Amino acid sequence: MDSSSPADAPVVRAPLHAPVAHLVRGGVIEGVHHGSVVVLGADGEAAFRLGDTEAAFYPRSALKPVQAVAMVRAGLPLDGDLLSLAAASHSGEECHLAGVRRILDLAGLGEEDLRNVPDMPFDPAVRDAWVRAGRGPSRLAQNCSGKHAAMLSTARLNGWSLTDCLDPAHPLQRAIAETVEDLTGQRVARVTVDGCGAPLFAVSLHGLARAVARIVTAAPGTPEARVADALRAHPEMASGADRDVAALMRAVPGLLAKDGFEGVEAAALPDGRAIAVKIADGASRARIPVAAAALARAGVDPALLTEFAGESLLGGGEPVGCIRPVPPLDPRPVTACA
Secondary structure, three states, rough: OOOOOOOOOOOOOOOEEEEEEEEEEEEEEEEEEEEEEEEEOOOEEEEEOOOOOOOOOOOOHHHHHHHHHHHHOOOOOOOHHHHHHHOOOOOOOHHHHHHHHHHHOOOOOOHHHHHOOOOOOHHHHHHHHHHOOOOOOEOOOOOOHHHHHHHHHHHHOOOOOOOOOOOOOHHHHHHHHHHHHHOEEEEOOOEEEOOOOOOOEEEEEEHHHHHHHHHHHHOOOOOHHHHHHHHHHHHHHHHHOOOOHHHHHHHOOOOOOOOOOEEEEEEOOOOEEEEEEEEEEOOOOHHHHHHHHHHHOOOHHHHHHHHHOOOOOOOOOOEEEEEEOOOOOOOOOOOOOO
């Protein structure tokens, strides 16, 4: 596809999701998570589909690597840990807060310039320590502050206004929308506001997978490659020390992965194989085991993915069940949890 001529926007409709994971307790299917999954081969073609991969949906924070590419294209001079933080849904650890301050300081800005919503740190342990210290919600601690600091830095570098930089009509957001369409290969279906206050663009699950594949396969030194290199070298800055998405990137050589609220996961391997997952009910407990099963379908050695099978279900403090991706994602019997 000619990236300068995106395809039509995906259709806005009630997604035709399918069962993607079963909640198994004591050998009985107790619950069902619906959703959609797409796996792309190295040739860019869909090698596996389940559910509705073409309906418009909001990738939430899984779109942040694409937004970061747009900012680098617009001149954002960050690399390494700070560029990873620019694409982050961070946990609010001290390294994240210090990094956001560094991004702001490099642009001659301060925490008071941030336009995202105040919030507590995302990581439960970090949040508990924050509360014990008597600290309240802050823009710095909110999990998207790295992206917002990078947006401000990009706007200042280009001489664009700062106070309205989250307006979809702002030059920064228009540049981001153009990059979303370029990398997904399709026009944006809808624009709304994400939880942090930034514009959010509706594409298809297939388009999201195509975008992360294009990021990891871009030529060295390009904005796409810089973002991919930063995320893979500093996965803890894009999430947190104890987050599953960081562990997944550490476990699978060369993998780029990004999660998003409402049960979204996107990931790509250096040769362009890619997956994208949407869990219909937004449950994170199903997101990572389904993503791991999709990566196995993409050819990742299952031995590298064993720790991402999902948490055991407990009964009386003992394991009595599990989350099991459905066949054909997982070939094992749906009632098996061994």
